Amino acid sequence: MPNNREAATRGSADAKAWALEGAARFGRAVGETRREQGLSALELSGRTADLGYPITRSTIARIEGNHRAGKVDFAEVVVLAAALGVPPIQLIYPDQPAGEVEFLPNARVTSIAAAEHFSGEASLPGELRATLVRMQAARRYEELRSTISGLARMQLLGTLKPEDEAKRQAAQAEMERLRRDVESRRQPFYWGVSAEQMNGDDDG
Template sequence: MPNIDREARRWQLDLAARVGQAVRYWRDDVRGYSASRLSERCADLGYPISRVAVSKIENNVRAGKLELAELMVLARALDVSPVQLVYPSLPYGGVENTPGAEERSLDALMWFVGRGQVHYRLPDPQLAEIAGEEVTDEHRAQHEENQRYAEATRSMHQIDVLVEMESALDRLTSQLRHPSFSGKDDDSVARREAIGEKLSSVVGAMGELLDDFKKAGMTVDWVTELPK
């Protein structure tokens, strides 16, 4: 473990303990796996975690050591999201998200996935001043942190839109390929054309959104063809 102060060490140990307890809950109480079975599933995923290592993670006897690779593979092996291991007390259980920062698990989760804030329920300093409330330097600094976070995570909200578009594309494609739309009568042709127009609209909107992602320096590797 790095040479860190006592409070930081305590937080690190608590975090590892929280994840370990969540791993045990999902492994034993929910999935009914033995530690050996979970170890085998990790190996099948290409990142072996021994039975002994699983036990040590669950019992937090590795001095707080928990690798990101282990977290990812354990979550996949347990068929859960990694955040369910990091924040097992969702939605309203308390969690020390960073040293000394007690939050609701829901707030911590939303921050983690880029859809929340750094500091919750923080009034705007300008509005607070208008209302005659005292605004401290700490308050202003926290507000600036929220603004920087919002700017950095704006693309995460656009990704939500992209996911909705992909769902619409899949839905329309499935409809178009359904046997009930394969007829040559006027009604079937009209329905295919209507769906085709919707598909073209969705693909066009997706292309524009992905262009915005590319301009923002995000990774874009997407090719599609309209169903024939």
């Protein structure tokens, strides 16, 4: 049976777009802060060497231009922030307070909310927390639907075992719990699974 979690990997379009946006935001902030301080990329490179973790001028240029396929090392974040004399959070979420960022793939919040969560000053924003709950429930619902579909095929082929029937009943019970949860929230799920579909009102 297919694992629906495989549909959302680090190689997916949404995941790549999120990584690229984050790296681009960081690189832009590094470049803007460096220019505001009147530093050349070579001078900033010298500062990183003085801190014990040299980052070359060409690497700085690639970071600022987001020419590394969305990849920024943790060490680079820490050292570049120290070399520029700013908190790392200022480079990671620079557009505060009114800016907006994609905090997680397909989940946008204000820059200040993202920064407060990242720094430990606040928990996940309520809207984002609710979104994550809905997405996780939708994934689980699809997994259960796939399991039941596979067991139904086995039943048609006459290969269903007693323990498989127990799995089917458990999956149906869990789907029913998800339906009740959706009814109580009165909110649509993501990934094309709505409250109506979870209550059996879809065309499939």
